[in-house]
Amino acid sequence: MKIPSNIVTLIAGITLTLISLWYGQNHGLMPIAASAEAAEVDGLFNLMMTIATGLFLLVEGVIIYSVIKFRRKEGDTTDGPPIEGNVPLEIVWTAIPTVIVFILAIYSFEVYNTLGGLDPMASHDHLASHNHHEMVAMDEGNSQLIAMNGEKVALGLGQSPYLEESSPLNVNVNGIQYAWIFTYPDTGIVSGELHVPVDRPVQLNMSGGDVLHAFWLPEFRIKQDVIPGRESQLTFTPTKVGQYPVICAELCGAYHGGMKTTLTVHSAEDYQQWLQDNTIAQTPNSEQLAVNSEQ
């Protein structure tokens, strides 16, 4: 009796593992990933789905098995076996979740770092050092000093440490009830929709005027609150040409659900075309702005 039940357990365990591994990769729950960072988040989510599926099947399996197998027979008033605990078993089910969350925490940390989450301050300082030459010599690690020098500590996602240095496309984002306004400091373009070229890092410098908003790009898996009086930022590198929703995710009033617009990722040529079309349409002092930005 002992050996067959062990084999049944083994087979059940293997089946459960296989189903979890398969479902973790094929759940199809996420929208398309339009950036390299989004694919990183999806990899993390897939691992969490795999573990969750395994635990779900295990626990629900035990519950369903118990309900079927251990039902009280009619008229049976005796009690079950007086098992009050099992120390080795309890150690196992304490240790395994501990190891799982340890792995998930480290993996999440890695992904967050890849997203640039641990670096919005440094990348902000980096930007600042371009704008203000006196900052160049400053120790990059000494962020507190820089903050004391009147620079604001930005919140959100900065440049990924794994990307080679490339000058990001800066776009200023202003969130107001119930619209997003995008300003391109290099060209002076002001737009209600966000247009960016493919394969070039984009840095959004976000500020708000009235209440809290949150800038969310579901296809890029990134979100950051826009807080009045504080600056926040998001950095991402689109890899797929297309149109994607931009959504406000923080309750901002009655028409919160209507506060959305479109992000268009262009090919490099199309983006130049869009820039040209819109630069001409804008005010004459856009030339002046272009000169300023070269300085």
Place this chain on the structure above:
Amino acid sequence: MEQVHPQRKWQDYFSFSTDHKVIGVQYLVTAFFFYFVGGALAEAMRVELSTPDPDFVQPEFYNQLMTMHGSIMLFLWILPAGAAFANYLIPLMIGAEDMAFPRLNAVAFWIIPPGGIFFLSSFFVGAPQAGWTSYPPLSLVSGQWGEEIWILSVLLLGTSSILGAINFVTTILRMRIPDMDIHSMPLFCWSMLATSALILLGTPVLAAALILLSFDLIAGTAFFNPAGGGDPIVYQHMFWFYSHPAVYIMVLPFFGVISEVLPVHARKPIFGYRAIAYSSLAISFLGLIVWAHHMFTSGTPGWLRMFFMATTMIIAVPTGIKVFSWCATLWGGKLNLNSALLFGIGFLSSFLIGGLSGVMVASVPFDIHVHDTYFVVAHFHYVLFGGAVFGLFAAVYHWFPKMSGKMVNETLGRIHFVMTFIGFNLTFLPMHPLGLQGMNRRIALYDPKFQALNELVSIGSYLLALSTFPFIINIVWSVFKGKPAPRNPWRALTLEWQTASPPIIENFEEEPVLWAGPYDYGIDTESIDGDEEVEDMLAEVAGNT
């Protein structure tokens, strides 16, 4: 003993009674009243959301419904319902005559009905519409009087909660019968200790935040208003310092309930008494240092997000210990699948999903995607409905015979369970993919590509609404026409079953005798039948007098 024990009259339940059992029932009935109010608001929201356009109610009114639904369900349904069972059960379980401070107990309860009515009255001046979180600056600019009523009501209800918690802690620590040491008291008492600690440490911080918010709102100060140099992020920290522990305040009492219900109906000792008891304390402690995981996309620097991710994930360990221990309690037992155990098992299987998605949203990179989406709505309903409310119904079916002296109708109870379980999963399971795909929460109008799943969710919610009817019919019918309940219909070992059903005033004829641990099922069953054992002991107790 020489007199016939007087029973409570129905008028007592409408009076300032200091009897903990009366107060417990008052809490429970009041909580259920607000459950139906909050549920009706939720159904109105689901009618609105069955189409993408805002066509059933005005968007402003939708936000009022959403704010009131959340606040009512948390402050006037689950919190008082947890307090109801704590009031009713703690003195009975530890063999005491009443709570430590009976009059304080009555005061704590009598704050709730006026507080709740005052809260509902905000609909007449334009209910609050900034969500139950009331984040400034939105809460400062969307209807002054509705918001002020919200603040004052929550302050009142928080005061009631603190007064209750003081009573629970004192009663549990000081009033146990002499034989009952802390490791032989029922696990429900452990979970109420953990709950009360959180109430006492967290609620004052919320009160401080709300008082400052009130000054911003009424007096034009700028503690949190960026227009005057204030910081809205500080409000979020103070709010969540209470409101994350509040989730545990709402669910821990029902962890305790499950630890009581499962062993009785599975006829097995609880698996790992000490592990369950101490994991409640661990959850309580860790629950105090995870609050900023609600702010992973807010004004929090990267390192802070990492710290709160780590603490939040660790909570999965004590919670996992509980879930595995409960499963092991069922394993090998003799399950009597009555309504109480069905809801207990429903709790286990639903709460599991909330726990698994909880670990997911603890992960910062993933939470950045799903924060403020329907994925989070799904997650916390699996914890608070799948966890707390299923546990609550298990408690109602388990202790109804004790409270009313009548048995419930098991058939109606099972119909209630099946409808609730299907309706609940149909309502909240599809919210996971909705959120992942890009549907944000707190919106009256949404992208038409989400319509199909939203229709499914709305249908599920209608089923959930219908599922309350067999319950109400069952309870009303049983109170008046139910079969009389014996003192111990479940052959349970905790002390509340050693007295009459319903218990007499001041609970026990004689000081109850602790002749077995609370979960000593199956011990020495060869020689003595469990039922006879109880009868023998009771006869012995009666004979001694």
